[in-house]
Structure formats: structure tokens, C-alpha cells
Amino acid sequence: MSFLIAAFWIFLSLTVQILLCNHMTVGGGMALAYLYMVTRTPVEWNRSSQILLGFIVGFIVDMFSNTPGLHALTCVTTMWLRLPLLHVFIVADDIKNGCPTYHRLGSSVYTRFLGFVVLIHCVLLYSFESFTLFNFFNLLSKIVMSVVMTFLLVWAADVANNTK
Amino acid sequence: MHHILRFFSNNGPFFTWLVLAIFSIVLLGHSDPYHRSVWLGGANVVSGGVSEMADGVFGYFGLRTANAELMARLATVEEENQHLRRELQQRADVDSVLKNPRSYTYTVAHVVDNSIVRSANYLVINRGENDSIRIGMGVADQNGVVGFVSQVSGDYAQVISVLNPMFQLSVCLKSSQSTGTLVWKGESPLYAHIEDLPRNLAYEIGDTVVTSGFGNAFPRGVPVGRISELVSSDNNNFLSFKVELFTHFDRLNDVYVIQNNEPCPF
Numbered sequence: 001m002s003f004l005i006a007a008f009w010i011f012l013s014l015t016v017q018i019l020l021c022n023h024m025t026v027g028g029g030m031a032l033a034y035l036y037m038v039t040r041t042p043v044e045w046n047r048s049s050q051i052l053l054g055f056i057v058g059f060i061v062d063m064f065s066n067t068p069g070l071h072a073l074t075c076v077t078t079m080w081l082r083l084p085l086l087h088v089f090i091v092a093d094d095i096k097n098g099c100p101t102y103h104r105l106g107s108s109v110y111t112r113f114l115g116f117v118v119l120i121h122c123v124l125l126y127s128f129e130s131f132t133l134f135n136f137f138n139l140l141s142k143i144v145m146s147v148v149m150t151f152l153l154v155w156a157a158d159v160a161n162n163t164k
Numbered sequence: 165m166h167h168i169l170r171f172f173s174n175n176g177p178f179f180t181w182l183v184l185a186i187f188s189i190v191l192l193g194h195s196d197p198y199h200r201s202v203w204l205g206g207a208n209v210v211s212g213g214v215s216e217m218a219d220g221v222f223g224y225f226g227l228r229t230a231n232a233e234l235m236a237r238l239a240t241v242e243e244e245n246q247h248l249r250r251e252l253q254q255r256a257d258v259d260s261v262l263k264n265p266r267s268y269t270y271t272v273a274h275v276v277d278n279s280i281v282r283s284a285n286y287l288v289i290n291r292g293e294n295d296s297i298r299i300g301m302g303v304a305d306q307n308g309v310v311g312f313v314s315q316v317s318g319d320y321a322q323v324i325s326v327l328n329p330m331f332q333l334s335v336c337l338k339s340s341q342s343t344g345t346l347v348w349k350g351e352s353p354l355y356a357h358i359e360d361l362p363r364n365l366a367y368e369i370g371d372t373v374v375t376s377g378f379g380n381a382f383p384r385g386v387p388v389g390r391i392s393e394l395v396s397s398d399n400n401n402f403l404s405f406k407v408e409l410f411t412h413f414d415r416l417n418d419v420y421v422i423q424n425n426e427p428c429p430f
Binding site: 055062 | 211351
């Protein structure tokens with residue numbers, strides 16, 4: 001994936017997040033469209049650059065969501081954990097370059113990989129946001145709804161986007 | 165030295181994560197709205213401008229309901245105005261009284277960005293320093309209290325919503341005049357809590373809660389909500405109630421920023 005194509009997908013996922021997803025909530029949770037770019041970043045890119053990209057994406061979401069540092073911290077951590085998590089489901093030699101997509105990994109591996117990335121991201125995001133388990137069921141509802149909506153959105157976008 | 169450099173280069177991703185995570189935590193730690201810089205929030209030119217642009221597309225949804233609410237509020241205010249004029253006419257010259265300086269000035273603003281599902285919610289309005297908006301001013305809509313102005317840039321202002329744990333407001337009950345504190349505990353955006361109500365007074369489910377007028381942000385009597393249920397309290401001397409809010413935070417369109425013209429007594 002060239003830099004320009006990556007920039008286009010970053011712009012598109014951030015636009016969808018800021019203009020649509022930030023305003024549509026179900027059961028207290030919202031879809032996190034920007035995770036599409038976080039999961040899709042090419043594996044051959046320098047790992048520090050991937051983490052920096054995660055920070056930039058999170059920081060921009062923060063600026064438009066009045067949550068300074070929250071999405072940046074979560075994206076940086078998700079991006080850091082992404083490759084080790086991918087290698088749990090697929091041997092490192094099988095994916096040395098390219099994007100970890102549905103068409104590349106296959107339905108089963110991609111679904112498990114995406115599910116874990118989304119789950120980790122949402123648990124971190126809402127735990128950092130609340131800093132407390134005072135409203136535990138409220139927190140749980142937000143996490144569950146966000147995981148479901150984000151998973152469906154990113155999965156559908158990746159299945160529809162047939163580029164490896 | 166060579167070993168140290170090799171250690172850092174071998175663990176580059178970890179140190180990149182560590183530095184960026186610490187930087188993010190520092191930003192996250194400065195979440196007190198009075199100390200947060202404008203450029204990080206939603207009130208800056210870029211994010212405010214983009215939110216306003218998006219609102220230009222999506223802002224028309226729900227206007228029918230907002231219009232009906234405004235007409236209902238207008239009817240109530242008109243009724244009240246006629247009644248007060250008649251009462252005033254019996255006591256003084258109405259025109260001269262109306263020429264007196266107003267205690268409060270209301271500036272109409274449009275909500276360009278709003279959140280209701282976060283643990284600490286804010287909204288952004290399209291009025292700022294250039295429109296004489298200042299930090300600490302109260303914000304209300306046709307239904308009731310919305311929040312306080314927390315940050316101001318040239319053309320935009322950020323408002324701490326009632327749906328924010330940092331928001332606290334002195335309120336009273338319309339029937340008994342006993343005062344308490346309105347707080348939000350992160351549950352539903354439809355409900356808040358009124359705390360510190362003296363236990364020795366009688367309260368009824370359905371009692372109306374209004375602003376007490378203490379503090380400078382809101383005049384006395386701005387609607388807030390109605391008592392919906394008693395909540396158990398740790399303190400034996402005070403009661404706590406759940407309050408159903410009058411303001412529909414999910415469809416905020418236009419709001420008033422309230423400027424108190426009377427000098428602060430302190």
C-alpha cells in the first residue's frame with residue numbers, strides 16, 4: 001500500500017468517524033470507523049512508524065471528540081499490540097508484507113484477528129475514559145455495543161474492499 | 165555506549181509506544197476544562213469549522229420537534245409576559261420599568277457539536293469571544309438548563325454539559341424552595357441527581373426542579389427537570405433524588421447563552 005493510498009483511507013475513515021459515527025450511538029456505544037485503518041496498516045512498514053500513525057489517527061479523533069489524549073493513548077496501544085496479536089493467529093512467515101485483510105487472511109483468521117483487536121481497543125478506550133468501575137453495567141453496555149458495531153462496520157468495509 | 169544504542173534500536177517500537185503513551189497520558193491528565201488549552205478541545209477554528217460544516221448537513225433533522233417545543237415555550241412566556249405587564253401596570257409605569265437595564269442578556273447560539281454518551285460530555289456552540297461569550301456563562305435551551313461555558317475561542321465556545329460529572333449546579337424545588345445540588349453520575353442522558361436536600365422537608369415525586377439563582381450563571385427559576393424517584397443516600401441528614409431532565413440533549417439545536425449584567429457581590 002503506497003503512502004497516498006494509505007492517506008486516502010486514513011482521511012476516509014476519519015471523515016466517517018467524525019461526521020457520522022461520533023453522532024450515532026446505540027446503547028451508549030458507538031462504531032469506531034478509524035479502527036479500519038488501524039487494523040489495515042501494512043505489516044512491512046516500520047513498526048515505530050505504525051505506532052506513530054496510530055497516534056496521529058487517535059490524536060485527530062481526540063481533537064474532534066473533546067477527549068484529548070484518550071483515543072491517542074488507545075490507538076497507540078492497539079497499534080503496538082496489533083502485530084503480536086496477528087502472529088497468534090497466523091505464522092509470521094505467512095504474512096511478511098501487505099495488509100492483514102479479509103481476502104488475504106481468509107474468513108476464519110481475519111474474523112478472529114479483527115474480533116480481538118476491536119475487543120482490546122474498546123475495553124481500553126472505555127476503561128481509560130471512565131477510570132473507574134463505578135458504573136460497571138453502563139461501562140459493559142458501552143463496550144459490548146461498541147465492539148459489535150465496530151466489528152460489523154470494519155468487517156463489512158474490508159470484505160467490500162477487495163484490494164490485498 | 166554501543167550496547168546502549170543497540171538496546172534502544174532493538175526496542176525501538178517499545179520506546180516509541182512508551183513516549184507516545186506518556187504524552188497521551190499527560191494530555192488525558194489535563195482534563196480539567198478550565199486548564200485545558202482551546203486548541204485541544206472542540207472549540208478551535210479547525211474542529212469548530214468542520215463540526216459546523218457537518219451540522220449544515222445533518223442539523224435539519226429534528227427541526228419539526230424543536231419548532232413545536234419552541235412554540236410551546238413561546239406560548240408560556242407570552243402568557244407570563246401579559247400577566248406580568250398587567251400586574252406591573254397597577255403598580256408603576258410599565259414603559260419606564262422596561263427601559264431599566266436588564267439583569268440578564270440572552271445570546272442565541274447554534275449547537276455545532278454535541279456528545280451524550282461519553283463519561284464527560286461537552287458541546288460546541290458557534291458563538292465565541294467575538295460575541296462577548298465568556299467562560300462561566302450559563303447555557304440553556306427552550307426546555308431547560310444545558311450547561312456552562314468552559315472554553316472560548318474567537319468564534320466558538322465549548323460548553324460543559326449537564327451530562328458531565330464536573331458539572332454542579334445549585335437548584336431548588338419549585339414547591340418547597342429547598343435547595344440542593346444537581347449532579348450527573350454517568351448513567352442515562354435522560355436523568356441527573358439532586359443531592360443534599362434537607363431530610364426534614366416533604367417532597368413529592370413529580371416536583372419541578374429549577375435553578376436557585378445562587379452563583380452568577382443562571383437567574384432563579386430556569387427549568388431543570390422533575391423528581392422521578394428517591395435514591396438512597398449515605399448521609400442521614402440529607403436526601404437524594406433522581407431527576408428527569410427537561411432538556412433533550414440528543415436533539416439540541418439552538419441554545420441561549422446567559423450573561424449576568426449585575427456585578428458579582430464577591
